[in-house]
Amino acid sequence: MADFPSNDCLIILSGGMDSVTLLHEYASRIALAVTFDYRSTQNARERRCAVSNCRRLGIPHLVVDAAFIHDHFDSALLRSADDIPEGSYNEGNMSSTVVPFRNGVMLSIACGIADSRGLRHVMIANHGGDHFVYPDCRPEFIAAMSEAMSAGTDGNVDILAPYTLLSKAEIARRGAKFGVDFADTYSCYKGGENHCGKCATCIERRQALADAGIEDPTVYEG
Amino acid sequence: MADFPSNDCLIILSGGMDSVTLLHEYASRIALAVTFDYRSTQNARERRCAVSNCRRLGIPHLVVDAAFIHDHFDSALLRSADDIPEGSYNEGNMSSTVVPFRNGVMLSIACGIADSRGLRHVMIANHGGDHFVYPDCRPEFIAAMSEAMSAGTDGNVDILAPYTLLSKAEIARRGAKFGVDFADTYSCYKGGENHCGKCATCIERRQALADAGIEDPTVYEG
Numbered sequence: 001m002a003d004f005p006s007n008d009c010l011i012i013l014s015g016g017m018d019s020v021t022l023l024h025e026y027a028s029r030i031a032l033a034v035t036f037d038y039r040s041t042q043n044a045r046e047r048r049c050a051v052s053n054c055r056r057l058g059i060p061h062l063v064v065d066a067a068f069i070h071d072h073f074d075s076a077l078l079r080s081a082d083d084i085p086e087g088s089y090n091e092g093n094m095s096s097t098v099v100p101f102r103n104g105v106m107l108s109i110a111c112g113i114a115d116s117r118g119l120r121h122v123m124i125a126n127h128g129g130d131h132f133v134y135p136d137c138r139p140e141f142i143a144a145m146s147e148a149m150s151a152g153t154d155g156n157v158d159i160l161a162p163y164t165l166l167s168k169a170e171i172a173r174r175g176a177k178f179g180v181d182f183a184d185t186y187s188c189y190k191g192g193e194n195h196c197g198k199c200a201t202c203i204e205r206r207q208a209l210a211d212a213g214i215e216d217p218t219v220y221e222g
Numbered sequence: 223m224a225d226f227p228s229n230d231c232l233i234i235l236s237g238g239m240d241s242v243t244l245l246h247e248y249a250s251r252i253a254l255a256v257t258f259d260y261r262s263t264q265n266a267r268e269r270r271c272a273v274s275n276c277r278r279l280g281i282p283h284l285v286v287d288a289a290f291i292h293d294h295f296d297s298a299l300l301r302s303a304d305d306i307p308e309g310s311y312n313e314g315n316m317s318s319t320v321v322p323f324r325n326g327v328m329l330s331i332a333c334g335i336a337d338s339r340g341l342r343h344v345m346i347a348n349h350g351g352d353h354f355v356y357p358d359c360r361p362e363f364i365a366a367m368s369e370a371m372s373a374g375t376d377g378n379v380d381i382l383a384p385y386t387l388l389s390k391a392e393i394a395r396r397g398a399k400f401g402v403d404f405a406d407t408y409s410c411y412k413g414g415e416n417h418c419g420k421c422a423t424c425i426e427r428r429q430a431l432a433d434a435g436i437e438d439p440t441v442y443e444g
Contacts, residue, residue, distance in 0.1 A: 064290050068331065072286060074338035100337035101330060104374045108323060108330040109290065115322035116296035136374035144373050148366035152326045152358035 007031050009160065010114045011123040012106050013054070013061070015046035017185040017205060018125035018163060020053050021175035026162075031119055033061045036106050039070035040077045040099070041084065041191040049186045064109060075099040081190035086198040094133045094200050097189060103136035104145060107159065111149045114157045122149070127163040127171055129204060139164050168204055169211035176214050183217040194219045229253050231382065232336045233345040234328050235283070236264075237271035239407040239427060240347035240385060243397035245275055248384075253341055255283045258328050261292035262299045262321070263306065263413040271408045286331060297321040303412040308420040316355045316422050319411060325358035326367060329381065333371045336379045344371070349385040349393055351426060361386050390426055391433035398436050405439040416441045 009026065013019045013033040023033060035050045037043050047063065054061035069078065076083040076096040085093040103126065110122045130137035146159035163171055175182065187205040188195040195202050197220030209216040231248065235241045235255040245255060257272045259265050269285065276283035291300065298305040298318040307315040325348065332344045352359035368381035385393055397404065409427040410417040417424050419442030431438040 062294065064294060066290065068286050068288065069334065072284065072331075072338065073334050099334070101334040101371065101374050101379075104330040104370060105327075105334055108326040109294075112291065112295050112321070112323040112327055116294070135376040138373065141370060141373040144366060144370035148326060148363060148370045149323065151360065151363040151366050152323050154357040157323075 008118075008120040009123050010034060010110055010117075010119045010121070012036070012110055012125075013050045014042075015049035015053070015185065016125075016187050017175060017180070017182060017208075018127055018168070018171050020049065020185045021171050021178065021180050022123060022125040022163065023053055023057065023059065024178040024180050025174055026123060027057045027059060030059050030123070032113075032117065033059050034110055034113060035061065035063050036066045036069075036109070037063055038066040038078070038099070038102075041079070041081050041189060042077070042186070043191070045188075045191050045193070046186040049184050052184055062113070064113075066105070066109070069099065069102070069105065073100055077189060081192065084189045084199050086196075087200065088203045089129075089133055089200045097200070098134060101136055103134075103141070107145055107149065111153065111157050115153045120156065121158060121160045123160045123162075125163050125171075126161055127166050127168055129168045129208075168208035172208045172212035172214055176212065181217075182209065182214070192221065194221050196221050230340075230342040231345050232256060232332055232339075232341045232343070234258070234332055234347075235272045235276070237268035237273075237275070237407065238347075238409050239397060239402070239404060239430075240349055240390070240393050242271065242275050242407045243393050243400065243402050244345060244347040244385060245279065245281065246400040246402050247396055248345060249279045249281060252281055252345070254335075254339065255281050256332055256335060257283065257285050258288045258291075258331070259285055260288040260300070260321070260324075263301070263303050263411060264299070264408070265413070267410075267413050267415070268408040271406050274406055284335075286335075288327070288331070291321065291324070291327065295322055299411060303414065306411045306421050308418075309422065310425045311351070311355055311422045319422070320356060323358055325356075325363070329367055329371065333375065333379050337375045342378065343380060343382045345382045345384075347385050347393075348383055349388050349390060351390040351430075389433075390430035394430045394434035394436055398434065403439075404431065404436070414443065416443050418443050
């Protein structure tokens, strides 16, 4: 665990297994969790997991209304479940699920909220499995954005992204170690009550838990 | 004028004299102007100028609802006119008017909108007079943020901030040259129908027009 002062972190928390694991691993240092509602296909379902994990850990939780993303950005994730491609990230059809510069937008807003409250670090759970489809999950982006946040706040705020180089299987292992209930995390791009099991993020989730040797408590459709 | 392809720019337009001048100078290259409504003391009044300048120049204009800034960020500009300090930027009391990382937030959202529409550059009218109070107006911030935007969009989008090193008087001179009607720009932090003449931005506006030798059409109170 990185060496930084306690309780001065804000975490961007979707309710997926990556950010929920990060929430558990660094719980003692997190003063505020922020979930963005940008009206994606997943938002309503995954937010329930964000709320319940914060409640369990006693961490204050804020939902930021980011409807402007839905209104003005272009992505299959902002339309409907029928627009979500099926198949794994390897199949080259996943670019439609990019929400342009989503992490940049969430990090910027989180930076302003952190600086308003005297918090020094914004945590985000981007990881190695995201890199080739999502440019705003790559180490180069995180480094540049952290520098921009520091420069734009007179050195007050930067990014902590400790999973940037980890695989999702490694995150699953850490989640198990830090007590994550994976049944109380949500990944599916389609946003149904249960996971579809067919979209890229369902396939990646199932594989990561299997690779980590963790029994998968997820209810998949069909 | 920088050498970049025509009509692939998005401009962040407040309706103040700096961004309205930038709008006029680069009008032929601007495909979309975006105004953020973050419920500041100034927003409603300055937006009228943004709308009318876009209408005059035939440039499409979008208002993005950024109420989350009002709801979750801390700044005197987000409270009421009574909270705005009077006196010039030199008097050391202006830090209360900082909206933390405001330019970072606006640039990030503008980046996502630009990338969604195939636009390549986000223009912003930060200038030299802003630097010592507002860290997110400085050249180091703009350079780092442009690099983050480029990295986070696979090289699709960057920042053009051609006024970064200019004084406000120089912007006034350019405005006059490119046909800006300064009566149709709005600066005052207090947000009244007329400019108060006493807040830092009113004082700076009046001085810039005087230094540039331009007759000031602004109606100041009292």
